Amino acid sequence: MVTRLTTPQKVLAYSLLILLALFILFPIYFMGITSLKTVRDIYRVPSLLPINPTLQNYEQLIGTWKFLDAIKNSVIVAGLTTIISVFISSLAAYSLVRLKYRFRTWSARLILFSYLTPSSLLFIPLAVIIAQLGLANTHLGLIFVYLTFAAPLSTWLLMGFFRSIPFDLDEQAMVDGATRLGALFRIVLPLSAPGLISCAVFTFTGAWNELLLGLIFITSPELRTVPVQTNYLITGDTVRMGLVMAAAVVSAVPVMVLYFFAQRFVVQGLGAGSVKA
């Protein structure tokens, strides 16, 4: 909030905001109405309005394209990645913030370096390594590679949260007879709940959205995740716009709902984590 605006400035500001809203909303609106149209209507009766709305595309998506299986696969992969990543990252972050040992600085550096290493650099050797481990074309292999982006980000975020919790609280608990781990699980983790939630949201959405690695590691149709299955909708011989837009709606809704409900926790949590320090 800066200074009060004069009337002409207000008119300008609102005009710009309306343009911005159109730029953001028009594509989303188009996705929604196209998903409700038949192929015939899309090309024969071009219109920006929903005409003859039908759920035919959604039925085909679930029937012919077994999209519910893809959703199940994505939930398994993203869910397990989230649980494993948040758990091991909490341990690592606690260790890096609270304990002193020889390789601490190097460990922190490796984590930061990993956070910055893009997957386009790693996907080729990862494919070889995962195959050597016998994990090619398995969900477990995919979960492993997703940890490469999930764990560094979560550890980095949680380190910030843990730092903001006074050391005295840990010590108090240990004077009262708790072990280090007891202090972590009973004091530090509960106080970092917003941080844990935001890590979980980032990890889940990251894994839910990931295409490149999924495309490389999953070869069996029945193991495909949502982005991979959607990719095959557009690389086939005939691309059916209505069907693809229905797939887009189905893939986007869970994540957008998650963001909507978690937004409060994430924003609050991030604010608290960085301000309290």
Add this chain to the structure above:
Amino acid sequence: MKPSRLTLAQSDARLGLALVAPVLICLLLLVLYPFVFAVYISFTDRTVGAQVVKFIGFDNFRYIFGQHSFQQSVRNTFILVFFLQAFKLVLGLGIASLLNQAIRGRTFFRGLVLLPWAMPAFVAYLLWKFLYDPTQGGAFNMILGELFGTQLDFLSSKELAMPSVIVASFWRGFPFWVISFLAAMQGISVELYEAAAMDGATAWHRFRHITIPGIQHVVLVITLLSTIWTTNSFENVWLLTQGGPSDATMTFPVLAYFGMQTLRIGEASAVSVAMLPIFTMLAFFAVKLLQKED
């Protein structure tokens, strides 16, 4: 537990290593090792299923540097990143300043800005692929047809393909910048602005001398991180154009993916590894900035 003779410091050290070990092992095995491995195989003639792998020095690099696709991909990656980041920076600052004003409906518009970012990237690019559809069914051509009776080949003409990819990538990417800038702007004390206004400073002066210095650290961090991710983004180009028409939008991650499909992974790795110097430089600055933040 039997009584131990370790001092507290020693037991802390053991516990510390044990707790950091799972993440560390993951990263050593799945980031550091592949990183080194990528560099190694780019100097070999490795193919998928090959029994014997030979060390061939710089042959892969010499070969790809001579390829038209590779030259195009370096040029395109540079153009894409430069224009995309410039738009996100300038318009991101503009939109964030706009949303930082005392206007009604601010909260609503802030929520709105988040929408494209909350959408999975692959969904956003599929959506834009159909907005750009060359037939009457595509939204943009529908509108162009109604208004001007003409149609454009947004993704399949050499001139328009790259600008189209840039606009779509901007739509998906700008919210992250706006929200980060906005958060930083709200950290600046209101009194500074009030004092400046009393001294008769114009809006531009206030922006230049109060807002910019107040948010410059955040701007630098966001620009660096986003540049690393944008340089390596695969989904936008892959889903919109697959690098076409005739390499007009080919970027190096897409070229590497194509290379992998031919199973000549030595060569394909060389494509990624050739970009390593730029990535290392960006990462180096990013690490400096992020560690300063602590």
